[in-house]
Amino acid sequence: MECRTVLEHSQALKEREYSSVELTQALLEKSRSCAGLNAFITLTEEQALEQASHADKLIAKGEGGPLTGIPLVHKDLFCTKGVRTTCGSRILDNFISPYDATLVERLEQAGMVMLGKTNMDEFAMGSSTENSYYGPTRNPWGHERVPGGSSGGSAAAVAARLAPAATGTDTGGSIRQPAALCGLSGIKPSYGRVSRYGMVAFASSLDQGGVMALTSEDCAYVLQAMSGFDKKDSTSIDQPVPDYVNALSDSISGKVIGLPKEFFTDGVDEEVAQAIRESISMLEGLGARTIDIDLPNSAAGIPCYYVLAPAEASSNLARFDGVRYGHRASEYTDITEMYEATRSEGFGPEVKRRLLIGAYVLSIGYFEAYYVKAQKLRRLIADDFSKAFEKCDVIVGPTAPTTAFPIGLKTDDPVQMYLNDVFTNSANLAGLPAMSIPAGFDGQGLPIGMHLIGKYLDEATILNVAHHYQLNTDWHRRIPEGYA
């Protein structure tokens, strides 16, 4: 029962095969026995059972929707009223939010049951979940491997079948890359589609919440429930949310898939490239048409991102000062020392690196050369996508250049770590919806992810194409050994 999808659970709950309380208990029990993965920072057992029991009452009355009684886990970056929210950081180790994030509130209203809060790279800065104050998360497909990041705890939890769905956030690939490395389906919607209210800010013009699950269909259901205008977020889009679920069954015949040559370079592992080529042939077999497109400024994506994201972060993270909440150092003589000691103790090395880079690129004398230059490149990258989408409906390539790498391999080399995002971060720069779905395994049995990028506000098309791919493949059905 633990290994089922959201929709399978939904059906089973409706038919009273088991109750939400039974399902919740089983998943909590499994989560406790899989503590070695370090997927969770906090398990919310008592609250989960209360929510499940409430859901069972609704189901008994024939009320509730498709997500009523379905368990999920939240990345520990979404504020949850009364439950601590750490962002993987010592500086928020004791932080308990007085309110819920809009996303958390909406999923609770949809009847979903929160099992706990998942591990992550500190403040979502990382691609391996090794930058957490709470220690690294392990990949269920290989315990000596990283699960990807920054939403690595969420990805590991779903891959190990500790929960059928998880929320995540994606600033440069933090939903899609862990989904790829853990064999999951994960979608980052268009910027503005999901409210950022109550989502701890890293880089506000890039951050977007989304979901990871086993199938594109499950992603469609959960995304539907979390999306839509929120007056509490000044960048929330005031546009109707399409019916993602209904659009899944649309034919993909005649859909045009753009293949950027920049996404099929020597930098991609051959087994990954081969799996993506085969997957593209399968989509052609289902009636899609492919064309070659150009994204000529792709190579500038990583440098551009690693100026803009740290710049925004250095401003956003100024709020962690040991005054209003979170950690405060115990030894200081004046207020400046209090700030410096608090932040030096509270932040880990990757956050410190990004704060320093952010301060540097925003300093007088460097602002034009770095920050404004990066903003101009952002425009070129976004314009490349606009031109490409005049000719195609979806852009496809690999999500990450390699499968999951060993824990510790890249921790001393930040630039190598940053290159994990080489195919993902341009979608954030342009604000576009993008998704990763399982597309095969390498010789070591590690999952490979296929990346689908859609037009602005057109999550429906990428979910639709992904769904048809999954109707004809079973990569997304594979379970890592020991977790069935």
Add this chain to the structure above:
Amino acid sequence: MSLDPDQIQQLARLVRLKFSESEADDFSGQLNDIIRMVEQMNQVNTSHIQPMSHPQDMKLRLREDVITEKDRHRDFQSGAPAADSGLYMVPRVVE
């Protein structure tokens, strides 16, 4: 352009971090790697390109200037490291 440990100490002051000399040395290698990578931006000609600061071309929404939140200062201050009489307590700033 590369950063020496003194410049790193200067940046650290700007973001309110404190580094020992050996820490500043440790960070300088990695920060310079990052800056070298970032400088690949210069390979692209961006003259006459308008900077893009945000993915949306939207105007900021305005709203009526009315109170929408309740006074919850007790809730908000319950997690503060030091609060007293509704105030956040910090080391003396003005003598």
